[in-house]
Amino acid sequence: MEMPVDLGTGAAPILEPGVVYEMIATVFLGDVVNTSPLGITYRPPFLISKLYPPLRTLDMISAGARYMVVSACSDPRIYVDTLFDRPPPKGYGTAILPGVGPVPLPRGCYRHWVCRAEHLLWGGLYYTLYCRPIAFLEGDSFPKPYTRAFGALIEALVCLTRVRPFYLLGDVEKAVENARCVTRNLAIARRLGNELYRSLAIEVKNALENVLRSLGADLEPIA
Known part of the structure; x- marks a missing residue:
């Protein structure tokens, strides 16, 4: 189990505004958990992503999922497995956040941002999702050198x-x-x-x- 860190102490030095990051996004609704790769841009105070239908992440947000975990990973298997609708190869850990409850965290990632979904806007080709980060957590792995x-x-x-x-x-x-x-x-x-x-x-x-x-x-x- 991991404990959340105040977002203000860690997020700003790690995510640069305006840069598109390829991350792992986990959405949960009841007992259903879905993880998939997702492009994320930090535009304070939001993490913004484009959701092209059909996409299960989009379906779950539309169905009422309020929170999304955005994770930074260096393991290529996580990206491939989750893109093809398989769970992360090492499964999930759990964090307990006040006011949110249990939050699934894909193992094998080195940073997690827990976000609250606030706006979902249709743009003609894709939806734009605006999520507000509410917690920042360390993961269970370390970043690897770029290859x-x-x-x-x-x-x-x-x-x-x-x-x-x-x-x-x-x-x-x-x-x-x-x-x-x-x-x-x-x-x-x-x-x-x-x-x-x-x-x-x-x-x-x-x-x-x-x-x-x-x-x-x-x-x-x-x-």
Whole structure:
């Protein structure tokens, strides 16, 4: 069990305003917990994210989930597992916050921000979620030095999530651009990473192929 730290003592030096961070977001409602990668921007006093439907995080916020945990992680498995609707590989810990109660914290992360969802606005392509941080907690791991393999894998995941929305909107050019982004970054992750990165890259490549097949899109332009 972890205890919360006053947000004012730790958040500002870590999150820079205006920077997009690729984080892990955990939403909970009753006994249901969902964790997924999510881009987060700190614009005081809010953490802001774009939610492209369909997305389970969006569904749970719309259904009444009031809180979200935003976590910083260096383990690529957490990003891949949670993107594909699997739980974090090391499961969850728990923090007890006054006025909130038990809060699930994905293990394997080194920082957590517990946030209260305050605004959800539709922008035509995606929803914008405004969350107010209310607690800052240390995680159970340590940040690792930056690697290009990690950065490339995360970028591939981001681009993968954009292929379907753009294609369904009729913007085939952007869909293909994002599909090419996936394959280009997976090549970097395979070349500069170890066996773990190579196995994760294969899984992401297969997911891209499945998306394109489901859309009836031709693989040839991104080969």
